[in-house]
Amino acid sequence: MSTKKDIRALTKEQLRDFFVANGDKAFRGNQVYEWLWQKSAHSFDVMTNLSKETREMLAHNFVINHIKVDVMQRSSDGTIKNAVRLHDDLVVESVLIPTSTRTTACVSSQVGCSLDCRFCATARLKRMRNLNPDEIYDQVVAIDNESRLYFDRPLSNIVFMGMGEPLMNYNNVLKAIDKITSPEGLGMSPKRIIVSTSGVPKMIKKMADDNVKFKLAVSLHSAVDEIRTSIMPFNATFSLTDLREALQYWYEKTKSRITYEYVVWKGINDTQKDADALVAFCRFAPSKVNLIEYNPIDDGTFQQAAQKAISMYTETLERNNIVVTVRRSRGKDIDAACGQLANKS
Numbered sequence: 001m002s003t004k005k006d007i008r009a010l011t012k013e014q015l016r017d018f019f020v021a022n023g024d025k026a027f028r029g030n031q032v033y034e035w036l037w038q039k040s041a042h043s044f045d046v047m048t049n050l051s052k053e054t055r056e057m058l059a060h061n062f063v064i065n066h067i068k069v070d071v072m073q074r075s076s077d078g079t080i081k082n083a084v085r086l087h088d089d090l091v092v093e094s095v096l097i098p099t100s101t102r103t104t105a106c107v108s109s110q111v112g113c114s115l116d117c118r119f120c121a122t123a124r125l126k127r128m129r130n131l132n133p134d135e136i137y138d139q140v141v142a143i144d145n146e147s148r149l150y151f152d153r154p155l156s157n158i159v160f161m162g163m164g165e166p167l168m169n170y171n172n173v174l175k176a177i178d179k180i181t182s183p184e185g186l187g188m189s190p191k192r193i194i195v196s197t198s199g200v201p202k203m204i205k206k207m208a209d210d211n212v213k214f215k216l217a218v219s220l221h222s223a224v225d226e227i228r229t230s231i232m233p234f235n236a237t238f239s240l241t242d243l244r245e246a247l248q249y250w251y252e253k254t255k256s257r258i259t260y261e262y263v264v265w266k267g268i269n270d271t272q273k274d275a276d277a278l279v280a281f282c283r284f285a286p287s288k289v290n291l292i293e294y295n296p297i298d299d300g301t302f303q304q305a306a307q308k309a310i311s312m313y314t315e316t317l318e319r320n321n322i323v324v325t326v327r328r329s330r331g332k333d334i335d336a337a338c339g340q341l342a343n344k345s
């Protein structure tokens with residue numbers, strides 16, 4: 001592994017200062033910055049508007065720790081899963097989900113995960129490290145390229161729903177989103193980005209204070225503390241009361257509706273009482289519910305609830321004027337569906 005500094009850890013100002021300190025013009029820093037972010041250069045050699053000497057000087061001082069798509073798998077439904085190798089040989093996964101009108105990238109924010117959701121394959125990989133902003137950015141660029149190549153259109157949406165808890169890597173996720181939305185990066189609208197969290201109250205409040213413009217989704221899965229703690233043990237620390245209070249704070253500050261991601265499992269949260277608790281939770285701030293189809297990951301402890309239970313949920317939510325969508329999973333045949341990312345490819 002190289003000991004040289006990753007050039008993408010430098011801000012534009014720092015790059016400009018570097019060139020001045022080396023007897024060159026500050027605008028050289030702007031040129032390099034454009035190559036690194038807007039043009040996603042993976043090598044100094046391609047920076048053809050710089051002299052050979054400048055390129056050699058950069059290569060002498062820095063590296064570009066870009067990702068590499070090691071394995072790309074395509075599902076029969078069009079979904080693509082990338083196994084992405086990082087500069088230190090660790091691997092994360094990201095997914096391209098195409099529909100007739102949009103292409104969504106589901107990206108990872110950590111290698112493994114420090115949380116321990118019982119139904120999630122990623123939870124079995126211990127958290128090894130946080131991803132750097134450029135590693136998150138690169139996943140998006142890779143999927144944008146695939147979208148153009150295979151679907152003839154650019155990437156339209158991004159969800160932070162891959163490996164890891166994005167709010168446990170908040171600063172880097174924010175820096176990556178800054179680059180993704182900046183005209184000097186990919187220039188995407190923040191409204192097309194959803195950060196999906198299992199619910200870290202303190203960080204939800206911080207996001208609200210930081211006046212972020214992207215959307216928020218919460219993997220709720222139960223609005224009953226006892227049940228939520230049994231399937232998402234960290235709920236014992238971040239209780240539903242704290243979560244609810246943080247979400248109210250979020251809405252007051254941002255006026256941005258919250259999406260609850262929710263899986264209905266057989267024998268776990270499939271009763272009318274569970275649906276009523278969800279309705280009560282939804283009342284605290286404007287929200288919508290995505291009921292997500294479950295993808296079994298092991299011996300069958302968690303099983304998708306019967307259609308009758310899903311219908312009971314949708315009827316209960318609709319009766320209470322809460323917008324609900326039933327989401328079918330994509331990419332199941334390549335282990336790319338929600339909760340299945342575990343570096344198996």
Ligand code: SF4
Binds near residue numbers: 163
């Ligand atoms: S569901 Fe998300 S937060 Fe929970 S263990 Fe899996 S990756 Fe981590």
